[in-house]
Amino acid sequence: MRKNFGRKTIITPLPVLILATYDEHGTPNAMNAAWGGQYDSNEIFVSLAKHKTTDNLILKKAFTVSFATKDTVEESDYFGIESGHKTNKIEAVGFTAVRSEFVDAPVIEQYPLTLECTVKELQEDKTGYILIGEVVNMSADESILTDGQVDLSKLQPVCFDSASNTYRLITEIVADAFSCGKKYIQKP
Numbered sequence: 333m334r335k336n337f338g339r340k341t342i343i344t345p346l347p348v349l350i351l352a353t354y355d356e357h358g359t360p361n362a363m364n365a366a367w368g369g370q371y372d373s374n375e376i377f378v379s380l381a382k383h384k385t386t387d388n389l390i391l392k393k394a395f396t397v398s399f400a401t402k403d404t405v406e407e408s409d410y411f412g413i414e415s416g417h418k419t420n421k422i423e424a425v426g427f428t429a430v431r432s433e434f435v436d437a438p439v440i441e442q443y444p445l446t447l448e449c450t451v452k453e454l455q456e457d458k459t460g461y462i463l464i465g466e467v468v469n470m471s472a473d474e475s476i477l478t479d480g481q482v483d484l485s486k487l488q489p490v491c492f493d494s495a496s497n498t499y500r501l502i503t504e505i506v507a508d509a510f511s512c513g514k515k516y517i518q519k520p
């Protein structure tokens with residue numbers, strides 16, 4: 333038996349993206365966004381309502397995206413429930429932001445993995461914007477590398493569980509991609 337829920341939408345896993353931008357005074361801001369993902373090999377997309385962040389995106393045409401982790405989950409949630417219109421959120425949680433070497437946007441040092449992006453498109457729609465960003469650099473703290481490569485077991489990223497409104501860890505590897513289904517490929 334299956335139960336029908338009507339027009340309820342659960343997509344899982346949803347990422348917990350932290351978008352960081354500068355405003356007209358050079359003050360850094362951070363917001364939490366779960367409705368986003370990879371759009372092309374070096375492009376990302378995020379569905380956005382109107383926020384301080386979207387004002388900053390229009391102004392600077394650049395942003396960074398970091399990934400909320402187990403160690404930064406409380407600060408990351410705060411970035412999603414308070415607006416930069418009201419307060420300097422990065423200062424409020426004691427995080428530090430440094431200017432990206434590549435784009436006009438802040439890199440928040442407490443997030444170990446960051447994509448540095450330019451705004452490729454910011455399309456206005458009925459409810460807000462669709463942001464498409466072009467990744468010009470990815471930077472990672474050495475603490476999350478294994479043999480020089482990003483190691484998600486060390487990063488400990490969290491995802492947003494929209495079924496229960498919670499953050500969950502992404503845990504163990506269960507199989508190899510592009511490979512574990514090969515046994516079903518029909519031989520000619």
Ligand SMILES: Cc1cc2nc3c(=O)[nH]c(=O)nc-3n(C[C@H](O)[C@H](O)[C@H](O)COP(=O)(O)O)c2cc1C
Nearest residue numbers: 363364365366367380381383384385412414415416
């Ligand atoms: C878990 C979570 C996910 C969120 N996802 C999005 C999202 O995908 N798009 C969006 O526009 N707002 C999203 N928000 C809400 C914004 O983060 C929130 O309105 C924030 O205050 C905007 O910050 P700003 O005004 O400083 O830019 C999310 C909030 C939380 C807590």
